[in-house]
Every structure is written in structure tokens, then in C-alpha cells.
Amino acid sequence: MEYTGGSIEADHLCVLVHGLWGNPNHMISVAKALRDQYPEEKLYLLAAKRNSGSFTYDGVERGGERVCLEIEEELESIRNRGGSIKKLSIVGYSLGGLVARYAVGLLEMRGVFRQVEPVNFTTFATPHLGVRTPLRGWHNNLWNVLGARTLSMSGKQLFIVDDYRGTGRPLLEVLADPESVFISGLRRFKRRTLYANVVNDRSAVYYTTYVTKTDPYTDTSKIKANYLKGYEDVILDPLHPVSPLTAKPNDRTMADLSLSYLRNAPLMLALAIFIPVGVTAFLFNSIVQTFRSSKRIRLHESGLAGIQIENYRSPIWIKDIRGTVEDVYENLNSWQGESYLRASDDEDDDDNLTKVDNQILALERRKSHPQFPTLALAPCQFAMIDELDKVGWRKYPVWIHEVRHSHAAIIVRSDTPRFKEGLVVLRHWITEEFLI
Numbered sequence: 001m002e003y004t005g006g007s008i009e010a011d012h013l014c015v016l017v018h019g020l021w022g023n024p025n026h027m028i029s030v031a032k033a034l035r036d037q038y039p040e041e042k043l044y045l046l047a048a049k050r051n052s053g054s055f056t057y058d059g060v061e062r063g064g065e066r067v068c069l070e071i072e073e074e075l076e077s078i079r080n081r082g083g084s085i086k087k088l089s090i091v092g093y094s095l096g097g098l099v100a101r102y103a104v105g106l107l108e109m110r111g112v113f114r115q116v117e118p119v120n121f122t123t124f125a126t127p128h129l130g131v132r133t134p135l136r137g138w139h140n141n142l143w144n145v146l147g148a149r150t151l152s153m154s155g156k157q158l159f160i161v162d163d164y165r166g167t168g169r170p171l172l173e174v175l176a177d178p179e180s181v182f183i184s185g186l187r188r189f190k191r192r193t194l195y196a197n198v199v200n201d202r203s204a205v206y207y208t209t210y211v212t213k214t215d216p217y218t219d220t221s222k223i224k225a226n227y228l229k230g231y232e233d234v235i236l237d238p239l240h241p242v243s244p245l246t247a248k249p250n251d252r253t254m255a256d257l258s259l260s261y262l263r264n265a266p267l268m269l270a271l272a273i274f275i276p277v278g279v280t281a282f283l284f285n286s287i288v289q290t291f292r293s294s295k296r297i298r299l300h301e302s303g304l305a306g307i308q309i310e311n312y313r314s315p316i317w318i319k320d321i322r323g324t325v326e327d328v329y330e331n332l333n334s335w336q337g338e339s340y341l342r343a344s345d346d347e348d349d350d351d352n353l354t355k356v357d358n359q360i361l362a363l364e365r366r367k368s369h370p371q372f373p374t375l376a377l378a379p380c381q382f383a384m385i386d387e388l389d390k391v392g393w394r395k396y397p398v399w400i401h402e403v404r405h406s407h408a409a410i411i412v413r414s415d416t417p418r419f420k421e422g423l424v425v426l427r428h429w430i431t432e433e434f435l436i
Contacts, residue, residue: 002031003031004016004045004047006040006041006044006045007040007083008078008081008083009083010043010044010085011084011086012086013043013045013046013085013089014044014045014088014091015067015070015074015089015090015091016030016045016093017048017051017067017099017100017103018051019095020056020095021054022053022094022096023052023053024047024052026413028415029411029415029422030091030411030426031045033427033430037430038436043436044083044085046070048066048067048070048071048096050067050069050070051063051066051099057155058153059152059154059171060099060102060154060171061153061157061171062153063102063154064101064103064105064106066307067099067100067102067103068103068106068107071088071103071107071112075112075116086117087116087117087118087119088113088118089118089119089120089121089122090120090121091122091123091124092122092123093123093124093125094127094407095127095154095158096126097124097127097128098126098128101128101175101182101186102171102175104185104186105180105184106181107185108181108182108184108185109181113188117190118188119190119191120189120190120191120433120435121186122193123195123209124425125195125197125201125204125406125407125410125411126194127203127209128208128209128211129377129384130157130158130159130170130381131159131203131204132160132378157171160172160378160380173380173384176384177387183391186391187391191433191435192391193393193394193396193429194209194210194396195209195396195410195425195429196209196210196395196396196397197399197410198217198241198397198398198399199220199400200404200405201406201407202404202407203407204407207377211384213382213385214372214374216241216242216372217242221245223243224244225399226243233399234398234399234421234424235396235397235398235425235428236397236398238394241397394433396428398410398425400421400422401421403418410422410425412426
């Protein structure tokens with residue numbers, strides 16, 4: 001990919017990790033922004049490529065192993081050419097942020113951070129808490145359970161219904177465990193930064209990309225945005241992102257409402273015709289890709305995919321180590337609403353949850369505020385939020401206005417004027433956040 005690579009004089013390696021269904025070219029604007037700021041003699045760029053396309057179906061664990069291997073190979077290649085990398089930064093986009101977090105744990109486990117200094121860890125629109133929509137009742141069973149079956153192993157992990165290595169816990173929960181190499185490795189970075197879309201992200205919604213229990217952006221007519229100086233209309237002030245607006249009487253006339261419905265009629269008609277066809281095609285493709293992914297996973301696990309997995313399957317617990325069809329999916333995901341925990345704690349316990357899980361939910365209900373109520377997250381998601389926040393992040397809410405596909409716009413995934421607001425995000429990251 002253009003802009004990647006570097007000179008053997010560079011002492012800082014920055015690794016770019018793309019997302020689901022992605023490829024290295026999705027990160028070209030990120031690479032260009034870095035290269036425009038830092039020459040090849042200062043910064044060496046690596047765009048991870050082993051997880052391209054449908055390989056992202058194979059799960060965060062295998063994706064992380066591939067990225068870890070790429071980083072180790074690149075470090076060795078640079079050394080063999082006379083270079084010496086002293087600093088390492090990692091950037092993950094969408095699912096790539098989770099893959100990068102897993103790779104960080106492996107790098108920690110394999111002692112790489114004793115050779116290089118971890119500097120920047122950045123994620124853009126990464127679903128740190130998974131993509132489970134905060135729903136209750138039959139909606140939960142319909143979307144969160146069935147949706148997990150459409151993306152092979154990655155789907156199970158994103159919807160937090162997997163069992164990681166027989167622990168009885170989902171992989172994303174283990175990734176946030178304070179006693180794991182994943183958190184230990186993450187803590188080593190000088191700076192951890194995340195950028196999250198507040199609206200129109202059809203792949204990874206705000207609560208999961210911002211790692212939060214509330215979503216004040218569900219009704220934007222009730223809030224006033226407060227922007228960062230110099231990055232107006234795109235990046236919100238992380239300390240005071242929004243202010244509530246005083247409710248006004250609804251003065252929309254019946255004629256206004258009728259005109260609105262008429263304007264939306266062509267869109268609704270198109271959805272009625274094409275969505276069933278698209279869903280059918282998506283489900284068929286999911287079956288095919290899941291089958292292919294299963295074959296790749298078997299090859300990977302048997303060591304026939306070019307990776308010696310025994311090098312990456314050591315104990316992940318600190319104490320143990322010390323002792324030894326995209327658019328359709330996005331549209332379906334964006335249709336799901338959000339449910340909230342009631343502020344009171346008088347709801348009946350869920351018989352399917354443990355006593356500890358029910359205690360977590362009871363506590364979160366009591367802390368819920370009427371203005372911005374707590375989302376109906378899973379108990380493990382509340383635990384993830386608490387542990388990830390303890391690590392410490394510099395969080396930036398991003399409001400993309402000009403397109404209804406903010407997931408792609410936030411990193412300018414393709415060279416189009418429609419995504420120009422993403423250039424503001426990259427400028428802020430390069431100027432204010434990235435440490436060289």
C-alpha cells in the first residue's frame with residue numbers, strides 16, 4: 001500500500017489494522033495523514049494484511065495471532081536490514097481495534113515490549129464492548145442471538161456468546177480482565193486514545209465505541225453540541241460534549257408531517273423491495289463464508305496456515321505467566337433500537353443469570369439517571385466498561401453530519417469528498433494525540 005514502509009533510520013514503527021470485511025487499503029487515509037506529518041526517516045508504517053477480506057470472519061483470537069506474527073516479522077526484517085525500532089504504536093479501525101488489543105496481549109506475553117517501547121494505542125469506531133444491541137425480551141433473542149450466527153467465530157465473539165478457551169467467559173470479557181496479558185500490555189502504552197461516532201454508525205454504535213453505559217445522542221433534538229475549538233462541527237469537547245435543550249412545544253403542522261412522509265416514501269418503497277432480497281443474499285453469503293471460515297480455522301489450529309500457534313497459546317493470565325455482504329448487515333444492525341435499565345431496582349431477577357450478575361444489574365439500575373438512563377447492557381459489558389476505564393483512555397466523540405455512513409467516514413475509508421469530515425478527525429489525532 002502507498003505511504004507504508006520507511007527508512008532503516010526510523011526508530012518508530014506504527015502498525016495499522018483494518019476492520020471486518022476490510023483490507024489494508026481501507027487505512028490509506030490514516031497512512032497518508034501520518035506520512036504527511038512524519039517522513040520515512042522518522043516513522044515506519046506497516047499495514048497489516050493477513051486478515052484481509054473474509055479472513056476477518058475467523059475470530060479476534062486468530063486475527064490477533066496473525067497481526068502479532070506480522071509485527072514480529074517486520075521487526076526482524078528491519079533488524080536484518082540494519083535498522084533498529086525502539087518505539088511501537090498500533091492503530092485499529094472497527095474490528096481491527098479488538099484484533100489489535102488481542103495482539104497487544106500476545107506481544108506482552110512474548111516479551112516484545114521489553115525490546116520496544118509501546119507509545120500510542122488508538123482505535124477508531126471500535127466495538128470494545130461487542131455489537132450486542134441493548135435490547136430486552138424477544139428482541140434480544142431475535143437480533144442478539146440470531147445475529148451472532150451470521151459472522152462465523154467473529155460474530156459469536158462480537159455478540160459475546162462465545163466461550164473463550166473453555167473459560168465459560170466470552171473473549172471480549174477476557175480481553176478486559178485486569179489479570180490478563182491483554183490489559184497488562186495495554187497499560188504499557190504511553191497514550192491510549194479512542195474516537196467514536198455519536199450518530200449514523202451503522203456498524204458499531206456509540207456506547208460500544210466510546211465504552212460507556214449511556215447514550216445521550218439517541219434524540220439529537222434534545223441536546224446542544226459543544227465542539228472542540230479548531231475542530232468545530234466534527235469533534236465534540238470530551239469534557240462537556242453536550243448540553244440539554246429546554247423542551248419546546250411541538251409546532252409541526254399536519255402539512256409538515258405529510259410532506260415529510262411523502263419525501264421518505266421513495267426510500268421506504270426501496271427498502272420494502274430490496275431489503276428482503278439483500279437479507280436473503282446476506283444470509284446465503286454468511287453460510288458460505290462461515291463454512292470457508294471453519295475450514296481456515298481448522299487449518300490454523302493444525303498449524304498448516306503458516307503460523308505456529310503453540311507460540312501464541314501460552315497462558316494469558318499474569319499469575320500463570322509469572323508462575324510458568326457488509327451494507328445489509330450494517331442496515332440490519334442500525335434498525336435495532338435501544339432499551340434501558342429502569343432507575344429502580346425492583347425488577348425481578350433473571351433466572352438465567354448468576355447471583356453476581358443480578359447484583360451488577362441491580363447496582364446499575366440504582367445508578368441510572370432519568371436524563372441519560374443506563375442502557376440495558378449485559379452484566380459482563382458493565383464489567384468491561386469499569387475495567388477499561390481503569391486503564392485510562394483519552395476519548396473523543398465525533399459527529400459526522402454530511403453522510404449517513406459515519407463508520408467509513410471517520411477514517412476516510414475511501415477517497416471521496418463525502419468523507420471530508422473524517423479528515424478533521426485525522427488532523428486532530430495527528431496534531432493533538434499522536435506521540436512520535
